[in-house]
Structure formats: structure tokens, C-alpha cells
Amino acid sequence: MLDIDNIFEKIKLxxxxxxxxxxxxxxxxxxxxxxxxxxxxxxxxxxxxxxxxRTTVYRELGFLLEKNIIKEIRIADRKTxxxxxxxxxxxxxxxxxxxxxxxxVMGNHLKRQEDRIYKKARFKVLAHSLEFYGLCRNxx
Amino acid sequence: MLDIDNIFEKIKLxxxxxxxxxxxxxxxxxxxxxxxxxxxxxxxxxxxxxxxxRTTVYRELGFLLEKNIIKEIRIADRKTxxxxxxxxxxxxxxxxxxxxxxxxVMGNHLKRQEDRIYKKARFKVLAHSLEFYGLCRNxx
DNA sequence: TATTTATTGCAACAATGTTGCAATAGACAA
DNA sequence: TTGTCTATTGCAACATTGTTGCAATAAATA
Numbered sequence: 002m003l004d005i006d007n008i009f010e011k012i013k014l015x016x017x018x019x020x021x022x023x024x025x026x027x028x029x030x031x032x033x034x035x036x037x038x039x040x041x042x043x044x045x046x047x048x049x050x051x052x053x054x055r056t057t058v059y060r061e062l063g064f065l066l067e068k069n070i071i072k073e074i075r076i077a078d079r080k081t082x083x084x085x086x087x088x089x090x091x092x093x094x095x096x097x098x099x100x101x102x103x104x105x106v107m108g109n110h111l112k113r114q115e116d117r118i119y120k121k122a123r124f125k126v127l128a129h130s131l132e133f134y135g136l137c138r139n140x141x
Numbered sequence: 142m143l144d145i146d147n148i149f150e151k152i153k154l155x156x157x158x159x160x161x162x163x164x165x166x167x168x169x170x171x172x173x174x175x176x177x178x179x180x181x182x183x184x185x186x187x188x189x190x191x192x193x194x195r196t197t198v199y200r201e202l203g204f205l206l207e208k209n210i211i212k213e214i215r216i217a218d219r220k221t222x223x224x225x226x227x228x229x230x231x232x233x234x235x236x237x238x239x240x241x242x243x244x245x246v247m248g249n250h251l252k253r254q255e256d257r258i259y260k261k262a263r264f265k266v267l268a269h270s271l272e273f274y275g276l277c278r279n280x281x
Numbered sequence: 282t283a284t285t286t287a288t289t290g291c292a293a294c295a296a297t298g299t300t301g302c303a304a305t306a307g308a309c310a311a
Numbered sequence: 312t313t314g315t316c317t318a319t320t321g322c323a324a325c326a327t328t329g330t331t332g333c334a335a336t337a338a339a340t341a
């Protein structure tokens with residue numbers, strides 16, 4: 002899932018259509034390495050000359066989520082953000098001053114915790130969300 | 142912050158009033174050890190005979206957040222939940238089948254990661270959010 | 282070019298959250 | 312107990328996010 006053309010191909014092979022809006026949305030999410038909200042995506046679409054209804058954007062996000070092309074992230078500002086699924090599992094460093102977001106890769110420390118949770122609480126962890134909030138290099 | 146009466150006292154010492162709704166909301170959040178949404182809190186209020194406007198509930202939640210009496214948690218169902226601030230830092234195990242939520246205490250594993258983040262990315266972590274999703278003991 | 286149906290836009294709705302303003306009710310003093 | 316002050320509340324009105332049904336449109340293939 003590194004190349005945008007692989008994504009396009011996969012969608013077609015699954016019997017779906019490569020519409021202008023779909024291609025543009027994937028392109029926007031692919032190009033922009035930070036987190037984007039539904040309304041931000043919609044704004045970028047219209048900036049690039051493609052006006053899409055709110056409904057369409059949400060439905061397309063649902064489609065891309067289902068296809069595991071993007072994933073949803075909720076951070077402390079109460080909004081829902083989306084990002085392209087990347088091969089490397091990562092977390093986010095959210096600057097509470099300038100709102101910038103960086104990615105951070107963290108080894109398998111959590112995996113060990115999850116094993117412990119299973120032993121201790123009999124709870125089978127299938128996924129987790131971890132975000133760090135603080136001050137980025139520039140805002141410190 | 143273990144005793145509800147300490148909370149009441151602190152509020153009065155700060156020059157604020159102990160209204161029926163305020164006391165009831167703190168009582169509800171204090172009694173219920175799981176996460177509650179704004180509308181759930183409002184429902185519980187009216188069940189206990191206190192009808193409060195939506196606005197009032199949100200304003201009171203804002204007040205309690207400011208006073209650091211409660212904190213906000215956002216989990217993957219897109220809702221915002223609240224819980225009493227407890228002395229022990231903990232995380233949540235959210236069952237994706239029955240929606241139950243348990244707390245889990247995790248030592249200082251993340252602290253070590255946060256030091257590493259500072260050294261590596263020059264990002265000063267001030268807070269984090271970590272939730273685990275999976276199947277609880279009963280739903281496995 | 283014609284056909285099929287996935288995708289889109291529109292209208293209408295639901296839930297969550299916010300703001301301004303006038304009315305109400307805690308807390309305290311007399 | 313009563314009066315005063317002002318923190319708190321309710322109401323109306325609004326903004327944002329997200330969803331659903333249905334008819335119109337436009338990709339993909341023959």
C-alpha cells in the first residue's frame with residue numbers, strides 16, 4: 002500500500018469505479034501526510050475545482066475505511082481525522098500549541114502490555130489508539 | 142480527590158455554588174465508575190427527578206473540566222465521555238462487542254517512551270491518551 | 282453507442298455542542 | 312428570617328458533524 006496506483010488498481014479489481022471525486026480524495030489523503038478532517042477534505046476538493054456534497058465525502062470516507070485504505074483517528078480536539086493506512090504502525094505527536102501532527106514509530110512495547118492485559122484481565126486486545134499531546138520542537 | 146465531600150468543599154472554597162444540578166452531576170459521575178456521555182448524564186439527571194437543559198449540562202461539564210474534577214475521553218465510537226479524575230493514572234479496555242469499559246493501570250512504560258520521544262523528536266509530551274479495543278472476558 | 286448499476290446530489294433529519302440574554306436561586310450579611 | 316449580589320440556569324437560536332432515502336448521473340463494459 003505504498004503506491005497510489007496500487008490503490009486505484011485494487012479498487013477497480015474489486016468491481017468499483019474510479020470516479021473523479023474518489024481519485025481526488027485518495028490523492029488528497031495520499032499527498033497530505035498529516036491528519037485531515039472530513040470538512041478539510043471537502044475544502045481541498047473544492048479548491049482543486051471539484052465540488053462534492055458533504056454526503057458524498059462521508060460516504061466515500063466510509064468506503065475507504067471499509068477497504069482499509071484509510072483509517073480514522075480521534076484526537077483531543079473532538080474532531081475525527083483520516084489518514085492513509087501506512088505499512089508501518091505508528092502513533093501521533095499532537096502539538097497543543099500549533100496543532101501540528103507528527104508520526105512516531107514505537108517498537109512493540111505495547112504488544113507486551115497487551116499480552117499482560119490478556120493474562121491479567123482476560124481481555125483480548127485487538128486494536129489500540131495512542132496519541133501524545135505536548136509541545137513540538139518549534140513551540141517548546 | 143477520593144472523597145466527594147472534598148470536591149464539594151473545594152468548589153465552595155473557590156467561590157462557586159453547590160447547586161442541585163452540580164451536586165447531582167458530580168454524584169452521578171462519582172458513583173458511576175464507567176464512562177458517561179453528556180446525554181447519558183442528562184438522562185440520569187432526569188431519572189433522578191432533576192431535569193436540566195442540555196446547555197446546563199455542557200456548561201457544567203466545562204466547569205468541572207476546568208476545575209480538574211473530571212476529564213474527557215474520546216473513544217472510537219465518536220462520542221465524548223467523561224469520568225471523575227482519579228488519583229491513579231489509568232487507561233481503558235473497551236469491549237467492541239458489549240461496549241463495556243474497564244480500567245487498567247500500566248506502570249510507567251509510557252513515561253520511558255516519552256523520554257525517548259523528547260530525545261529523538263524534541264517533542265515535549267505533556268499528556269497522552271491510550272485506549273485498548275477488543276473483547277472482554279465475557280465476549281471472547 | 283447502449284446498458285448496467287455504482288456513485289452522486291439533494292432534501293430532510295438527528296445528535297452534539299455553543300452563544301446571548303433574561304430569569305432564577307445559592308450564599309452570605311444584616 | 313429577609314434582602315442582596317451574582318453565579319447559575321433555561322430558552323431560543325444557531326453551527327457543525329454525520330446519516331438516510333430517493334431520483335439523477337456517470338463510470339465501465341459489451
